[in-house]
Amino acid sequence: MNNTIRVNCTKKNLKPIRDFVTEYLTALSLSDILMNQIVLAVDEICANLIIHANHEDPEKYLTLKVQTIKDQVRFEIADQGRAFESSNYKEPNIKEYIRMGKKGGVGIALVNRIMDKVEFLSDGSQNICLLYKKIK
């Protein structure tokens, strides 16, 4: 089974990314809710990379690789944009966001709550986000 997809950094590619992840996960017979959660977590990371790290530059690319290792599924998302600074990350206060009418900022919170482990690595030119989720 093909376990890698490479797309350029446009928001229109989020749908093909979700379809790719859904197709991969379908073989694992997960519940609807778990399947949707995992697809969502990958979508959130890719949306962040496309919009914030690569400013929707169609000349730039990201690569997503998925594999099942023992009882967990592992996603590796690589790009060459601006690295995510996890030390600057603050959990959102949703009530405050509602009061302020704030539109964004809850994506990473979803990812952190859904996945078992989330890592951001960078060597200066290449960034890699690793997502792990136990599925059995």
Added chain:
Amino acid sequence: MKITQEIKDNTVIMTLNGELDASSSVLLDEELSDPEIMKYSKVLVNCQDLNYISSAGLGVFISHLQRFEDAQIKLIFFNMQDKVRNVFEILGLDLLMTIVSDYEEARTIANE
């Protein structure tokens, strides 16, 4: 993503069809930003055919909630698929928004 609106008894019934992600949520934002919608006291959102929502879609609702509340407009979601409702629940949004099971319940709450 397809969004349709129907007006009935001072109520907007908004039907969402498709997937609300970072690409398509702009459409929803435009619909909810339309000053026309503020003329009605109830907005019922039919989520039966909403197959997916990401943080971008949630963010659009989050960003309009206070404005609707200030204008005393009731925003009520109904017929939401379990997997979509689960995404609201992960962030605790189900406790901050009105999500009910079906149209009848939405009508009842809207008319309270």
